[in-house]
Amino acid sequence: MDFFASAINLKEVFVQLIAFLIILWVLKTFAWSKILGAMDARRERIRLELEKIEQAKKEVESLRTTYEMHLAQIEDQAREKLQQVIADGKRISRELQDEARQNARSILDKAKSDIELEIDKAKASLQHEIAGLTILATERLLQRKIDAAKDEEIILDIIREIEKQK
C-alpha cells in the first residue's frame, strides 16, 4: 500500500480525469463529428461524381453507338445513291447510245433512200440517154426517120425486158 500511496497522487489523478474529460468533450463536440462529417460529405460527393462519370461514360457509349449506327446508315444511303447514280448514268448512256444508233440508222436509211433515189434518177437519165443514143444510132443505121415517141417507147420496152432478163 505504501507503494501505491507514494506512486499515486490522488489530486493529480482527479485533475487528470477532469483534463481528459474536457479534451474528450471538446474534441467530440467540435472536432470528431465535424471531421467525420466532412469526410463523409467528401466520400458521398466522390461517390456521386463517380456515378455521374459512369453515367456520362454510358451516355457517351450510347451516343457513340448511335453515331456509328447513323454513320453506317449514311454510308448505306450514300452507297445506294451512288449505285442509283451509276445505274442512272448507265441507263442514260444506254438511251443516248440507242438514240444515237437510231439517229445513225435513220440517217443511214435516209442516205440509202437518197442514194437509191439518185440511182433511180441516174438510171432514168441513163435510160433516156441510152434511148436517145440508140435512136440516133438506129436512125443512122436505118437511114430513115421514125416517129420519135414510138421509137423511144419501143426502145424503153426493149431495155426493160433486158433489165428483167438480167
Next chain:
Amino acid sequence: MEETLQAAHQIAAHAGASHAAHSGSHELPNITTLLSQLWPDSLFFHFIHQWENIFFCTLIALLICLTALYAARQKSIIPKGIQNVWEFIVEAIEGFVSSILGSHGRKHLPFLGTLFLYILLMDWSGLVPLMKSPTSSWSTTIALALCVMVYVQYTGIREQSFFSYLKHMAGNPSNAFGLVLIPLMLAINIVIEWVAVPLSLSLRLFANISSEDMLLFKFAELNVMFKGIPFLLQLFANLLAIAFSFVQAFVFMLLSTVYISQVLPHEDHGAHEEKELAHSPTTINH
C-alpha cells in the same frame, strides 16, 4: 574510473536529481525543473514544477484541441496540411475501431481516438528536449484507465440494459449450478472489470513509459561520462522509444476497444473477424 563515475553522478545530480528526488524516478530534466532551479524562490515556478504532469498534459491537450479545431474548420475538398493529417488519423482510427466494433465503431470513435492521440502525444513528449512524458506517472495512467473502466461499464449498461448487465456480471447463469455460483462470479467479474482492468491498463503504460524515460536518462548519463561516445546507442534508444511509445498507445486503445466489444450485445459480433478479435484480448490480458 571511480573519479569518472563520481563526476557523472554529480552532473546527473545537477541535471535531474532534484526532480528525481521529487518524483522518485530518474528522468531527464524538463523545463519546469530548470525554471524552478533557476528561480528557487518563485512560487509560480515551484507550483508548475510540483504539477509538471498536469502542466505538460495541458500543453498536449491544447496542441490536440487547437489543431483539431483548426482541421475541423477547414472545408477544403482537397485536404492539405493539418486537415490532411487529422483526416488521415481519423480515417485510420475509424478503420481500426470499426474492424473490431463493426457498426458500433463510429459511436465510440471519439472516445477511443481521443484516448489514443492523447496517450501517444504524452508518450512522445518525453522525447522532446525539456519536456516530459506525463504517462511516466502512474497518476496519469490510472486516471485514463479509470476513464476507460467507467466508459466500458457505462456502455455495457446502456447497450445491454441494466438487467442484462447484471446477468453478465453474474456470469450469465442458466441453471441451478450457475445460480449457486452467482456470488463467486459476481466477485470475480467485479474484481476483473473494476479493478484488474484499470490496474493492468495503467501499470502497463506507466511501467513502459517510465522505463523508457529511465533508459534515455541512463544513456544521457553514459554520454556525459564517456564524452558522447555512446551517442549512437542513445539515438537507437530514442528510435526504440518512438516505436514503443506508439505501440503502448495503440495497445491501450486496442484493449479499450476490445473491452467495449465484450460488453456489447453478442448478436452484434456476427462477423468472423470480430469474433477473432473479441477473443484476442484474453490472450493479451494474460
